[in-house]
Structure formats: structure tokens, C-alpha cells
Amino acid sequence: xxxxxxxxxxxxxxxxxxxxxxxxxxxxxxxxxxxxxxxxxxxxxxxxxxxxxxxxxxxxxxxxxxxxxxxxxxxxxxxxxxxxxxxxxxxxxxxxxxxxxxxxxxxxxxxxxxxxxxxxxxxxxxxxxxxxxxxxxxxxxx
Numbered sequence: 001x002x003x004x005x006x007x008x009x010x011x012x013x014x015x016x017x018x019x020x021x022x023x024x025x026x027x028x029x030x031x032x033x034x035x036x037x038x039x040x041x042x043x044x045x046x047x048x049x050x051x052x053x054x055x056x057x058x059x060x061x062x063x064x065x066x067x068x069x070x071x072x073x074x075x076x077x078x079x080x081x082x083x084x085x086x087x088x089x090x091x092x093x094x095x096x097x098x099x100x101x102x103x104x105x106x107x108x109x110x111x112x113x114x115x116x117x118x119x120x121x122x123x124x125x126x127x128x129x130x131x132x133x134x135x136x137x138x139x140x141x142x
């Protein structure tokens with residue numbers, strides 16, 4: 001007859017199933033891509049994409065924290081995003097942004113592999129007050 005280990009004397013055995021469950025349920029793409037940018041008008045931004053590396057043809061959620069010239073998070077300006085490839089002309093690719101309490105959120109889709117950039121126009125009352133350029137690096141084939 002096989003004897004099971006006494007779990008009271010081996011606390012690490014009690015936690016092993018929990019650790020294994022956490023490892024197996026952690027999403028494979030738990031890595032993020034973080035990029036910062038500054039505009040000439042004093043705005044700064046921190047962009048976090050929910051994938052690393054970035055890949056083509058898959059919606060990738062992202063958050064954008066916009067900091068005003070005083071360094072405080074703000075969602076008062078209107079933002080317009082353009083995903084573009086600096087090396088070639090591309091069709092319009094404008095992720096829709098939703099303003100939250102301290103950040104904006106959206107989804108990016110990269111239709112082809114290569115170097116990408118996210119341009120963000122910061123507007124107030126219809127006029128552009130700043131522009132941020134986030135260099136995203138190379139996007140890989142899925």
C-alpha cells in the first residue's frame with residue numbers, strides 16, 4: 001500500500017498545487033510593451049501594450065496615460081491616434097480611445113510586420129496643442 005506524504009510536516013507540498021494552478025492559469029502573453037514619449041508642448045505619455053513581442057493581425061489592448069506639463073495624469077484633452085509604419089505609406093489605422101479615470105484605453109491591430117509608430121495628437125477645443133510619437137519597434141508575424 002502506498003503511503004501519502006503527511007502535508008502537515010511539509011508545508012511546501014500544501015502550496016505546490018496552488019503554485020502549479022497559478023502558473024498554468026497565467027496568460028501566455030502576460031508580458032507588456034512599455035513606451036514613453038514627450039511632446040514639444042509639455043505633454044508626456046506612457047503607453048503600455050498588453051503583449052511582448054508585438055505581433056500582427058491580433059487585437060492588442062493598450063492603455064495610455066497622458067501627463068500634463070505639471071506631471072499629473074489627465075484625460076481632459078481629446079486624443080486622436082494614428083498607427084503608422086514610418087518606412088511606407090499605410091491605409092488609415094486609427095484605434096478608438098476610451099477615456100477612463102486616469103488613462104485612455106484602446107486596441108491596436110498591426111496588419112503587417114515591421115517597425116511601427118503610434119502618433120497621438122492632443123487636442124483641446126478642436127485645436128492641436130501637442131503631438132506625441134511612440135516608436136513601438138518591430139512587430140513580428142503572428
